[in-house]
Amino acid sequence: MTSSPPTSSLKTLRRVAIQARPYWPYIGLLLLCSLLTTPLSLLNPVPLKLVIDSVLGDHELPAVLRALVPEGTARSAPVVVALVAGILVAIALVRHSAEMGNSVFRAWIAEKLVLQFRSKLFRHVQSLSLSFHDTKGAADTAYRIQYDAPAVRWIMADAVAPLATSSIMLVAMVIILLRIDWQIALVALTIVPALFLASSVYSKRLKRHWRDAKEMESAANSVVNEVLGAVRVVMAFAAEEREQARFEDRAGRTLKEQMRLAFVGSRFSLAIGLTMAAGTTLVLYIGTRHVQAGIITLGDLVLVMSYVAMLYGPLETLTRSAGSIQGSIASAERAFALLDETPKVAEKPNARRLGRARGHVVFDNVDFAYRPDRTALRGMSFEIMPGARVGIAGHTGAGKSTLMSLLLRLYDPTGGRILLDGVDLRDYALADLRNQFAIVLQEPVLFSASIGDNIVYARPEAHQKDVIAAAKAANVHEFISGLEKGYDTPVGERGMQLSGGERQRISLARAFLKDAPILVLDEPTSSVDVKTEATIVEGLERLMKGRTSFMIAHRLSTLEHCDVRLELADGRLTTMTGTVSQQS
Numbered sequence: 001m002t003s004s005p006p007t008s009s010l011k012t013l014r015r016v017a018i019q020a021r022p023y024w025p026y027i028g029l030l031l032l033c034s035l036l037t038t039p040l041s042l043l044n045p046v047p048l049k050l051v052i053d054s055v056l057g058d059h060e061l062p063a064v065l066r067a068l069v070p071e072g073t074a075r076s077a078p079v080v081v082a083l084v085a086g087i088l089v090a091i092a093l094v095r096h097s098a099e100m101g102n103s104v105f106r107a108w109i110a111e112k113l114v115l116q117f118r119s120k121l122f123r124h125v126q127s128l129s130l131s132f133h134d135t136k137g138a139a140d141t142a143y144r145i146q147y148d149a150p151a152v153r154w155i156m157a158d159a160v161a162p163l164a165t166s167s168i169m170l171v172a173m174v175i176i177l178l179r180i181d182w183q184i185a186l187v188a189l190t191i192v193p194a195l196f197l198a199s200s201v202y203s204k205r206l207k208r209h210w211r212d213a214k215e216m217e218s219a220a221n222s223v224v225n226e227v228l229g230a231v232r233v234v235m236a237f238a239a240e241e242r243e244q245a246r247f248e249d250r251a252g253r254t255l256k257e258q259m260r261l262a263f264v265g266s267r268f269s270l271a272i273g274l275t276m277a278a279g280t281t282l283v284l285y286i287g288t289r290h291v292q293a294g295i296i297t298l299g300d301l302v303l304v305m306s307y308v309a310m311l312y313g314p315l316e317t318l319t320r321s322a323g324s325i326q327g328s329i330a331s332a333e334r335a336f337a338l339l340d341e342t343p344k345v346a347e348k349p350n351a352r353r354l355g356r357a358r359g360h361v362v363f364d365n366v367d368f369a370y371r372p373d374r375t376a377l378r379g380m381s382f383e384i385m386p387g388a389r390v391g392i393a394g395h396t397g398a399g400k401s402t403l404m405s406l407l408l409r410l411y412d413p414t415g416g417r418i419l420l421d422g423v424d425l426r427d428y429a430l431a432d433l434r435n436q437f438a439i440v441l442q443e444p445v446l447f448s449a450s451i452g453d454n455i456v457y458a459r460p461e462a463h464q465k466d467v468i469a470a471a472k473a474a475n476v477h478e479f480i481s482g483l484e485k486g487y488d489t490p491v492g493e494r495g496m497q498l499s500g501g502e503r504q505r506i507s508l509a510r511a512f513l514k515d516a517p518i519l520v521l522d523e524p525t526s527s528v529d530v531k532t533e534a535t536i537v538e539g540l541e542r543l544m545k546g547r548t549s550f551m552i553a554h555r556l557s558t559l560e561h562c563d564v565r566l567e568l569a570d571g572r573l574t575t576m577t578g579t580v581s582q583q584s
Helices: 009-019 021-042 046-056 077-127 130-136 138-148 151-180 182-189 192-229 231-236 240-292 298-339 400-407 430-434 451-456 464-473 477-481 500-514 530-544
Strands: 361-371 374-384 389-394 415-420 437-440 518-522 548-552 564-569 572-578
Touching: 009 021, 009 077, 009 151, 009 298, 021 077, 021 151, 046 077, 046 298, 077 138, 077 151, 077 298, 130 138, 138 192, 138 298, 151 182, 151 298, 182 240, 182 298, 192 231, 192 240, 192 298, 231 240, 240 298, 361 400, 374 400, 374 415, 374 572, 389 400, 400 518, 400 548, 437 500, 451 464, 451 500, 464 477, 464 500, 464 530, 500 530, 518 530, 530 548
Parallel strands: 389 548, 389 564, 437 518, 518 548
Antiparallel strands: 361 374, 361 415, 564 572
16 A cells, blocks of 8 residues: 555544544543542642641641641641641542543543444445455555554543643643742743744654654565465475565664654653753742742742642643654554545445346446556457356456456446346445355355354355255265364364365355355366366356356366357457357
């Protein structure tokens, strides 16, 4: 997949907010819960001030606290220390309980957000045309669903609430410092412009590096997927070291980009740290002079320094978040770029419904090209009557499989039209159209489930007796019954725990169970031995009875019992023999 085009960060954040709209009430509640912990944080330095002023110094306890101790003990050091200890424990208990609740609530919202977005992306990817998957590949698409989609969580759940809390905390700190000593407050705030200037400069650089790092990481992941998907070929050609080198090359580029990212981030952190250190030094200097002048007490200075630290905490959070959120924005851009892909095979708004087709197929002067410089079919015209058996022959690359892909509407013709029962395929509802076909491919596709699950994939609501009947019709029931777990036997990834012939017969049973009116057989016997072929052909004979059937084969003997034969060469129909004549 090509890299995502750069977009405005604000535009991306707006799209994330819209994506999270169903969870806004929960996010608002999370924000409220987070804000409730702010007053508790403001109380943290108070016990230290009380010890300095009322235990080590000679200041009385505040009136609100004097009411909590026995009469005449307000100046007793042990009583004050006990009171301070109780306040510390109470603050810690309430604050940590609130934080624990917030943490659990945030985790629930975050996971719901990610699940919703991933589901939306996965559904959209399945709706995209086959041409998208042919050109883009699965690895980068999977990476965007799995690793870029969580950006909605990082932004809405992990960033919005902390940023809002930090903003409120910042305002509260400023107000408190102004009430204690307005000069110190102004001095503390002098670093704010410098912090936000640094954030603005570094955020742009961080976003660029994050985008590059994501592309590199996805490329390395693609190598892993390709090799694991073709591990038998890799081993057969003793290419392990070559693939290892290819992976390390791409992973090495990822490492370099991550190091650039770390370097830029470290310089950003250094700039923030030095700026905040300068501000703290100025506050300490002014505060010390004010204590010496009697403007504030020593306890007030300790309280001020604590609040300055708490003031700079939210400032640091806001400044760093502006930089770190760039990684989330880069991921969100990649996820939305996938969501913005449009299907080339689209269903019309008021598509025609289709129950069960008769199987009357017409190709009317059909042209098709995968891309402008690669024409696959030219002027393809023929008519097939319901129930006819059609054999399609031709050399590799003649256009046989392309012909069937167009019939299934995995692609749309670039010229001409294809009719089913007198209606253009493009006028039918996609799901209804594709339900008219049962397919048996040259390389059978099985899922990592049980044998029974793979057969019932054709018709999930089917009863077990129907599954067994389909297996018997495909000459595979006896084999399945001989297994220890029978129909519950796992087939392994892509069915690799079974032989090629066993996989093909299970695929054939799936086609029997679907009971579709049109059958597409794409060289179903080309990869099995003669004995297994005879068993499969026997099942195919039963399956084709009463159905419009299209059989692609290299072996002409396989097409002997077909009513019509189409011979293709270089994307053209060169010969048509049988009881149905070619259209003029």
